Amino acid sequence: MKFSSSLKFNAVSEWWDEYIAYDALKKYIYQLEKQQHGDSLPYRDLEANEQAALLGQAARSDTDVLFEPLLNKELRKIELFYETQEKEQLEEVADLEEHVNRQEEDGLDGALRYLDHPDEDEYDEDDDDSISRSPEGRRRRKLSTSSRRNAPGGNGHEAGNSLQQNRLSISSVDTVDSEEPPKSPTITRLATRLGSTIGETLKDSFTSAAAPDTIWTSKSNYAYDTRLLFKRKITTLYVAVSNLKSYIEVNQSGFRKILKKYDKVTYSELKDRYIHEIVEKSYPFTPEAKDHLSGALQRLVDLYTRCVTRGDRHRALAQLKIHQRENIAWERDTVWRQMIAQQRRGEVEDEPMTIGALYKKPGPGLFFIPTPLGTIRVTKKMIYKIIAGIIFVTLLNFPVVDGVQANRCFAILIFCTFLWATEAIALFVTSMFVPLLLVVLQVIRNDQGEVLSRPAATKWVFSVMFSPTIMLLIGGFTISSALSKTNIDRVLITKVLSLAGSRPSTVLLAFMGVSCFASMWISNVAAPTLCFTLIRPILRNLPPKSAFGPCLILAIALAANIGGQSSPISSPQNLIALQAMEPPLDWARWFAVALPVSGISILLIWVMLLVSYRPARSPDGEGFIEIKQIRATKERFTHKQWWVTIVCLVTIALWCVAHEIEEYVGDMGVIAIIPIVAFFTTGVLKKDDFEQFMWTIVFLAMGGIALGKGVMASGLLEVVDGILRDAVEGFSLYSVVLILSPVVLIISTFISHTIASVLLVPIAKEVGSNLPGNHKNLLIFITGLICSAGMGMPVSGFPNQTAATQEDELGELYLTNIDFLKNGVPASIVATIIVSTVGYLLMLAVGM
Structure with missing residues (x-):
């Protein structure tokens, strides 16, 4: 796969403009090549080889002077974007850790405080929005003090909304991960009015529980809603940090690939020097930056282990990886496959002769035959197939050569030759007609001239095919x-x-x-x-x-x-x-x-x-x-x-x-x-x-x-x-x-x-x-x-x-x-x- 295609495949679509401009740099390389070749190798007599070589050496140093500023510009763009994203995401990880710790301290008492004071704070729609954002980290936002106050375990309204929304719209654990909490103010007010009725039921549930459960192990509805909320936040943030890590890896490959292309085209030796002296010393590509992201991912795995998988770190990591793969498959692979499918459809000149292909909206063809079921599109290959069938049936029924088996084999030979010559169907498909017809028409004879049965002919024909x-x-x-x-x-x-x-x-x-x-x-x-x-x-x-x-x-x-x-x-x-x-x-x-x-x-x-x-x-x-x-x-x-x-x-x-x-x-x-x-x-x-x-x-x-x-x-x-x-x-x-x-x-x-x-x-x-x-x-x-x-x-x-x-x-x-x-x-x-x-x-x- 070409790197330009690989870049599109691996890039986060919303960050597309922030990646290295690989195609633009490659076009500029070819312009430098033309300029270098035009300056150093004009159309002259062949005896000028020595002079042309000297001029070419000078031109190679000039191309570095022209190309390096473009690379520096791309590198600066990546640095600024990365530093902004890293700061934002590391702050979110820290805030999420604090959020989890506060929730763990409050425990199940947070639900009772909410039920006693359901209207203490206004519903924070932005905080709910942080739950329902897409896997790419759209509308990413630092958790403010008010959002932490409104989180589960505090006195805020979010727990009650999450609780009641799940009562109204979620019927099973299997489907809860795919539901998004509604953000409509109308729904919020409705949930508030219903809070007193549902709250009475929950009070009975909490006060009657005798087991010393924590918020992460309790089977209560409130604990379940809390774990669900944190699961969504952790997985969303895990995918976002993973995307940022992939962003650096893709851009690092981009610099290496474009410099390799530059050296190859212009006969320069810029790659090693620029990579080691410039790129690898830039902050996003340093070991320190990579350690920050790896540490953030490990902290998120720890949080997921505490909040969701009850201490099973291996299962936590496996579930987060699955979520990440699903994100890639949906957001990138689907688009890629659609692009490939469109390209393939554009290259197809003729379709198989099926009912679906025959009765469809007319496309390119020799002529069209209207029928009650639709319009039949008649193509050249379709006519060739019909002619081949007519030739085959005719030769089978009219003896052309002596001997029944010889005549049948002659019909098969002419039939396949015609299909091969016209390429009405794929050549290898025509080849597969050969064993089929040899067996079905009982063409094969043994050394004594006796016609082989179809089971014996099958074994014979396949034994000679794989030689x-x-x-x-x-x-x-x-x-x-x-x-x-x-x-x-x-x-x-x-x-x-x-x-x-x-x-x-x-x-x-x-x-x-x-x-x-x-x-x-x-x-x-x-x-x-x-x-x-x-x-x-x-x-x-x-x-x-x-x-x-x-x-x-x-x-x-x-x-x-x-x-x-x-x-x-x-x-x-x-x-x-x-x-x-x-x-x-x-x-x-x-x-x-x-x-x-x-x-x-x-x-x-x-x-x-x-x-x-x-x-x-x-x-x-x-x-x-x-x-x-x-x-x-x-x-x-x-x-x-x-x-x-x-x-x-x-x-x-x-x-x-x-x-x-x-x-x-x-x-x-x-x-x-x-x-x-x-x-x-x-x-x-x-x-x-x-x-x-x-x-x-x-x-x-x-x-x-x-x-x-x-x-x-x-x-x-x-x-x-x-x-x-x-x-x-x-x-x-x-x-x-x-x-x-x-x-x-x-x-x-x-x-x-x-x-x-x-x-x-x-x-x-x-x-x-x-x-x-x-x-x-x-x-x-x-x-x-x-x-x-x-x-x-x-x-x-x-x-x-x-x-x-x-x-x-x-x-x-x-x-x-x-x-x-x-x-x-x-x-x-x-x-x-x-x-x-x-x-x-x-x-x-x-x-x-």
Whole structure:
């Protein structure tokens, strides 16, 4: 969570203006960055590096002079507010202690004195108001001498009002805490008039009691009302003091965060000096101030123990904590959840096809159909769902291929393919149709050709869905999560990028290499997102309409797609290809093919982008731009980071030699358990991290594996085998590669890369089985690699989709469809040619 969001989440709403102005300070930092970069790095010839560096050093000292007064102003604001609040709240705690002591001295006699003199003092409405204030401490007021005189145990009227109001409006102990004493003068006068009648009853109750009870243990109505009154006052004050303590903690984090941001953006070293010499010596942040608040909280716990829990301090503390949590949940969490819900509702483009979604006020749609029950909103996805249903029913009832089970499997294949291609429903939901339909329609046959019963088919289909490949995928997610959570990915990436210098072409190649490498280990979904975050300082300091911005964003996306083919766990399509190989390919041979192919593709795409965009030229075409250099992080590796690094390296090494140690580990899926156990047992990852894994991808892959196995078990593959054998008869292996490559590229460009592999890997496997020499693993490998090369459209893969949404400071998109067509399509063709030439030769060299 960003600190600006965390600040809103943890702040007391009524004190919002008294917190550090984090967003305003951050905006000013970016202005200083632009000023610093504009003064020190004008658009000049690249030979001016030395002079620019000297100017930059001078500018960094100037930014401190400009920024420190703003920090001092915020610090002074916090000091004044805190001192006022602390004085007020500590006085209230002291007054409340005195109030409790006076009440304890008066004991139960206070009730009798009240009954004898019910009209001695005027009702103090302000004192009652101090009871009913909100948990945030609104309308906080010091207890005056008159309010103490009117409190329970004195001769005042408040006890009688509290007593009689509870008689009139409170029926049980369980609900009394939520009732607020009315403040209306009319009610007050009514309670006074009724006092004599109720008082007679109370006199009898008090005079007849023989047990030596105290005000804190008596079961009388007066004692109960007194304890209730003090319970409310203590809990309210406890929450107020806790809020003040949280106020200091949040602001201290705010200074630390904003100074860290300042040092990172302006290359300064102000943080440590300002924190230690200024912030920590300011009174609100001193140990003395913290001790005052901690002492006040302990005193309130003691009072609650005396007045409410009859000496049980542990129960007192637990109840006060519960009250504090309820306050946070109601006042903050509820608002936060509403904000998130509104944002999510704004992002939803289409709703599930339910009765509630159909019969509602018309929203965006293709057209509307009025009905007696309301207006049906017809959307594009709804039409796709209807078409898919019609296709499925038609294919089930009209034999297209020979064999009942084969025809049913063909209907399932076309039905799921259509839903996957149109994304009428979520991709992973479509995958879940596969086991459902395979079992219900009795598609699965055994080795003897007999149709399996539904219970037997259920066991079979679920056994093939959760395969070692799925475990490998989960292991990859675990490594990715650990690298991201421990910040290892950012540390390594910034160190590499800091070496790139300021020349645009070098920076472009460095980011492409980093994006590709990161995609190998933290997935090609998270890697471009991380890179887009790192380039924000560069984009902010580019001249308007500079070609380097869109060029850099597109380069990161294309490199992330290439990175999706570089390691077995970098994308689901690679794992699907591994699943289909017989025997499975070890990691060493995968790297021997994929790394050279990826490296050559990155270099060629880099040259192509330089020619297309000419990113080094300034927008006016009269000079060259120089890029703001990324600074490497100064943080040293922690023990946790070293632990994660060692586990990851050991796991990868074992994957590389999996075939050699197969006798001891069984399969690569078993090796994938090592990082899961190592990280979750040592606390590197938590249960929440496990829940955040991309389980939709897991279920998508499981459905794809089940469909592939179903095609084989239903007999459909035998039918396809005959067709493919006739189609490739007389062609050489390389001719088949040249025919298959463009087909895979076209399909993977327009539909999900993972879905393309689900559909095409079984075909490649069957084609390879029919060729002399049994080169099915080679064709499967080529198909898996080319599936990642389809990147000619904005919707072609997650990296492209992420890049297409990047906006500048004015809210305009950096990339258009023309950028993808002009550069993405040629990049796809280049990558495919590399796979089908260099990759093909390397596959033969490693014995495929």
